[in-house]
Amino acid sequence: MSLSLPAGRAHGLVGESGSGKTLAALAIMGLLGDRARIAAGAIRFRGEDLRRAGPRRWRALRGHGMAMVLQDPLSALDPVRRVGEPIAESLRLHRHLDVRGAREEAVVLLNSVGLPDARRAAAAYPHELSGGMRQRALLAAALAGDPSLLVADEPTTALDAAAREQILTLLDHERSRRGLALLLVSHDLSLVARHCDDGSIVYAGRIVEAGPTGRLFSTPRHPYTAGLVEAGLALDRPRRAAGHALPVIPGSVLPVERFGEPGCAFHERCPRADSACAVTPPWSARLPGEGVACHHPLEAS
Amino acid sequence: METPALEIQALTVELLLRGAGGVRRRAVVRDVSLGVRRGETVALVGESGSGKSTLARAALRLLPAAAGSVAWDGVDVTRLSPARLRPLRRRIQLVFQDPQASLDPRMAVGSQIAEPLAIHRIGSPGDRRRRVAELLDQMGLPRSIAGRLPAGLSGGQRQRVALARALAVDPDVLVLDEPVSALDVSVQAQVVNLIVDLQRRRGLGYLFIGHDLRLVRWLADRTAVFQGGRIVEEGATEEVFTRPRHPYTQLLLTSSPPAR
Ligand SMILES: Nc1ncnc2c1ncn2[C@@H]1O[C@H](COP(=O)(O)OP(=O)(O)OP(=O)(O)O)[C@@H](O)[C@H]1O
Ligand SMILES: Nc1ncnc2c1ncn2[C@@H]1O[C@H](COP(=O)(O)OP(=O)(O)O)[C@@H](O)[C@H]1O
Ligand code: SF4
Numbered sequence A: 001m002s003l004s005l006p007a008g009r010a011h012g013l014v015g016e017s018g019s020g021k022t023l024a025a026l027a028i029m030g031l032l033g034d035r036a037r038i039a040a041g042a043i044r045f046r047g048e049d050l051r052r053a054g055p056r057r058w059r060a061l062r063g064h065g066m067a068m069v070l071q072d073p074l075s076a077l078d079p080v081r082r083v084g085e086p087i088a089e090s091l092r093l094h095r096h097l098d099v100r101g102a103r104e105e106a107v108v109l110l111n112s113v114g115l116p117d118a119r120r121a122a123a124a125y126p127h128e129l130s131g132g133m134r135q136r137a138l139l140a141a142a143l144a145g146d147p148s149l150l151v152a153d154e155p156t157t158a159l160d161a162a163a164r165e166q167i168l169t170l171l172d173h174e175r176s177r178r179g180l181a182l183l184l185v186s187h188d189l190s191l192v193a194r195h196c197d198d199g200s201i202v203y204a205g206r207i208v209e210a211g212p213t214g215r216l217f218s219t220p221r222h223p224y225t226a227g228l229v230e231a232g233l234a235l236d237r238p239r240r241a242a243g244h245a246l247p248v249i250p251g252s253v254l255p256v257e258r259f260g261e262p263g264c265a266f267h268e269r270c271p272r273a274d275s276a277c278a279v280t281p282p283w284s285a286r287l288p289g290e291g292v293a294c295h296h297p298l299e300a301s
Numbered sequence B: 001m002e003t004p005a006l007e008i009q010a011l012t013v014e015l016l017l018r019g020a021g022g023v024r025r026r027a028v029v030r031d032v033s034l035g036v037r038r039g040e041t042v043a044l045v046g047e048s049g050s051g052k053s054t055l056a057r058a059a060l061r062l063l064p065a066a067a068g069s070v071a072w073d074g075v076d077v078t079r080l081s082p083a084r085l086r087p088l089r090r091r092i093q094l095v096f097q098d099p100q101a102s103l104d105p106r107m108a109v110g111s112q113i114a115e116p117l118a119i120h121r122i123g124s125p126g127d128r129r130r131r132v133a134e135l136l137d138q139m140g141l142p143r144s145i146a147g148r149l150p151a152g153l154s155g156g157q158r159q160r161v162a163l164a165r166a167l168a169v170d171p172d173v174l175v176l177d178e179p180v181s182a183l184d185v186s187v188q189a190q191v192v193n194l195i196v197d198l199q200r201r202r203g204l205g206y207l208f209i210g211h212d213l214r215l216v217r218w219l220a221d222r223t224a225v226f227q228g229g230r231i232v233e234e235g236a237t238e239e240v241f242t243r244p245r246h247p248y249t250q251l252l253l254t255s256s257p258p259a260r
């Protein structure tokens, strides 16, 4: 996987469940843990090779330079700490506030991500908040250190449409105000189209298509992207008549054990596949920001 | 009139809420009435934190009612003892919003899907294994996944395991608390088709909690809009979407533009 993200830009990472988006995000943040490792390649943050960063450097980076909103809010929040505490702690470190000031500022921050009863949320334990409230608390914690890179892994799935727009608008604003770079992992094509400049489509651990989101979703070139767009658009058609089903991409997710097999990982499900697709990998060309990894892409227009 | 499979009447649910000034009892769900018939999908949409999941848990009697009643298939379960409740529980199943919350991190996926069958003493061990394989196929999951722990699965895979587990005991009603928000659009469509198909074949009733209004419009016969613990608007789905009366419904609809 290769991608680059300039300051102030937003990049959407879209793809099949289980395709490796979260693992990629965790790798960027140095959060792979001891059951996974980076086998090859490089990750550079403002020119710094992150694979050389030690634990101390990582702590400094995660507090200030880069922050992440984890996909699973329950596992990301400490169950025995009040929600406002880690946020206040981070504010104390980075904005040099005293204890009381940091506590007040934490409430302000929770309020800015749209938590209606921010004072109560700050005093609550994670299990006492609704799913959407937890997601917003995570986002507030991530923003507390004024990061220059935010990696957000499906940060708004539990939010109502109005709250979702509010948060993405807040992030848009942070991008233009202070050059925040956003890597947004999301299944919501419409959200990515509206709030990200560029996008990458991930399938079985690889980026199979990349480009500006306008082009990507209006004229997808990879058959998998086209299938996703088709599945997404179907919901805009009139309500199901008896027997009508939503279009799907037939077949199922490639199990992770088969990610490295020869040929194109999508060939068993692809309507355009021929015999070459089963043996020759289509990813000879790298995809630096724009391109498609496919032997028979859809027409460009 | 047919007895609703799930009927909630004037339900109020109170929780202990911790605030700046200590713990206080507060009604999180207030005076809510809602029925779900067999073969019908009722959607619950609304503000995050407004009490939808709390209502769901009360409907399953995982939380007590402060006032009002809950009936399953005409049987008032509001104050039934745990022993009397147990045999009825298989009729109504819940898929949680957070896949982490529905699955045990230490138990293999196959055993988790079979667990409700074992609890309700349904089938022989061999039957249960076959049922697990069948459910995995229906969910579009490889059978090999049965031996894995939830930690080795992606979020979307986990959510489908949770669905399979809920369906294992053949319930009358499924309460689906945002069951597909963690899935990519194609897998989401697969699961939605499966949900629709199951309903047609088995006459399941659904209480579907969701934030994706396009999906709700596509799926639900009726839609109830929740705000601040109350239903502020309810009606036939098309009616609510084309002629929203409450300002909050109107705000929700304008925040959710079509894909392009
Ligand atoms: N176990 C709990 N203890 C205390 N308060 C709780 C508990 N669970 C939920 N609450 C509170 O009850 C209210 C309603 O929460 P609920 O989870 O029902 O919301 P929801 O409508 O499902 O929201 P979302 O759309 O974000 O999932 C919130 O204010 C929440 O903080
Ligand atoms: N900690 C882990 N240990 C082992 N396998 C994992 C772990 N996390 C994810 N996987 C596997 O790696 C693949 C990619 O997962 P993930 O990055 O979570 O997908 P996505 O975020 O795109 O849905 C999946 O097949 C999943 O089962
Ligand atoms: S390389 Fe072949 S199988 Fe793969 S997406 Fe393109 S046409 Fe389909």
Ligand SMILES: [Mg+2]
Binding pocket: A018, A021, A022, A023, A071, A153, B154, B155
């Ligand atoms: Mg993920």
Ligand SMILES: [Mg+2]
Binding pocket: A130, A131, A132, B052, B053, B054, B097, B177
């Ligand atoms: Mg909820």
